[in-house]
Amino acid sequence: MRLERRESVPLSLALLAPLGAVAAALLLAGGLIALAGVSPLRAYAEMARGALGSRLALTETLTRATPLVLTGLAAAVAFRARLWNIGAEGQLMLGALAVAWAGHSLLAGAPALLAIPLLMLLAMAVGALWLLGPVVLRLRLGVDEVVTTLLLNFVAILLVGLMVEGPLKDPTAFGWPQSVAIPRDLRLPDLVARSRLHVGVLLAVAAALLLWAAQSRTVWGAETRAAGLSPRAAAFAGVSIPRTLLGVAALSGGLAGLSGGVEVLGVTGYVTTTLSPGFGYAGIVVSMLAALHPLGVVLAATFVAAVFVGADAMGRALGVPSFMADVIVSLSLLSMLVALLLATHRVRR
């Protein structure tokens, strides 16, 4: 018995793969929920209610999905070109730091219509720069970017800690290490009244649409795909691999930085070291569940956000540790890998 690659993957299989993977992950996680002495069905019902069951739950899920769409896109665009950016977490934190810093100092008095776009660009620039370092090291010295981007995540969080306990520390926060809040009128407007949901979610969806259009309709899209599929063939066809990778890195790091900036502009108004509960790492799972497709990223991010919001509600209602969310998400990633293999191959006897 052996596996043979399908020449083309039918749409039904491509859509079935993530659904099957999620079902398998929920089944496996169900066993772990049963260990807590709780019926898995009851737990999942509680999760669904907590994530989707009310207006508040729904807005909370979409609020959580916003940074996940952006980090998911950051991972998807990089992985497509075989650039292993595992540093979205650090890029996100630094994007957030840059917005928190410039928002309360440099651009504090500027009109919102000018300041907000500038702050977003700044977040993107900082995120991009943080990734360009490892990519230049790879291109110039051959240093593997997986390890360097991972290690830089720890450096970035320490850098945020240094700033919020030092120069940016809010003196009115009762000794709590958080930065001075940016002015109220630099915050993104709410999308739904009496909720945390802000217009950033529209921005994230727009980014996904733009990326999809760019990847499927432009020469740049074809070049990045070729660079990922076969660097040698792409180079032979006249694609400059270093230039392509640097461009992809700027975009990927920029998207991750933007997700941190939008989180500060839309949700918190300030930065702390605990701003992100692993949005950067969850973005990797989001991109894989979406099979690196930008529009799939939006759906996958909503699913992952629902798991996180739902698990909090389940934890409060049934006493199952809310770390269950991380278990479900990581199991989804592993089962998605297998599901993708089954979707793209057929079994030959």
Next chain:
Amino acid sequence: MSALDLLLSSSLWAAALRLATPLILGTLGALLCERAGVLNLGIEGIMTMGAMTAWLAVFSGADLWTGLLVGALCGALLGLLHAGLTVSLGLSQHVSGLGITLLGTALAAYLYRLWVTVGDLPPTITPFPNLDGLAAVPLLGPVLAGQSAPTLLALAFALLLAWVLARTPLGLAVRMTGESPHAAEAQGLRPGFIRVGAVVAGSALMALGGAFLTTAAFNSFVPGMVQGRGWICIALVVFASWRPLRALAGALLFALLDAYQLRLQVLVDGVPYQLFLMAPYLLSILALCLVARRARVPEALMRPYRKGER
């Protein structure tokens, strides 16, 4: 005490050896996997799982050595999962490894919260004692007396792995599988089998590195306590050019610098402590840059092997 006196004090060297122990075990584990041709980025999660399960076993009444064994077995199980996905199914070693890390970290935190009630402070166990009897050893006495038994075990593992890889038929089979699985098969070996074995054994070593943290270095488990040590180990494997004794030396050098900066923190005033904490991560990146040009990577690293396919 001046910065130079500090460097010559035996307490610094004792601290370095303690800090090096989880790195030695983790680096040896990652090295064994990679020598057989499999990158194991699950290391961070495997170390976390090893740390939690070993601690939990001891907390539930097992003795310390049984705790280490439990930790190693749980690490081996995660390794088996990684091997199944990457060797048997030939899936991306990068993504599978990251998945194992996310799973190991999540599972450890979930099971810990499930079985342990945490008050204001995490509950503790009685860790491995220091081997005070070794103070009588000439020259190295003061350094060895500050150590616990698992540190000696780690040193022994380094020598053992170096010997097995360089001098035994088993080591030759592992190296051959990492360089050219097809050649290995032509010699009548089973590359898939050898890779699975190397990943499982390597993962058990990684988990021991994590278990050292909770049963010897500290006495409690905190989610996130591995703090990137796994990634540092992956960097140290490259720094050591995939050789066990160099890995030992690299881990010791690294830990010495770490111990030195920890003590400098007390000596130097007015520098934010975060700058010191960044040092290990930046040093790892520097180490990678230094050796990247002349690194001799196992030829078939990250290439899945399918029988009869090129």
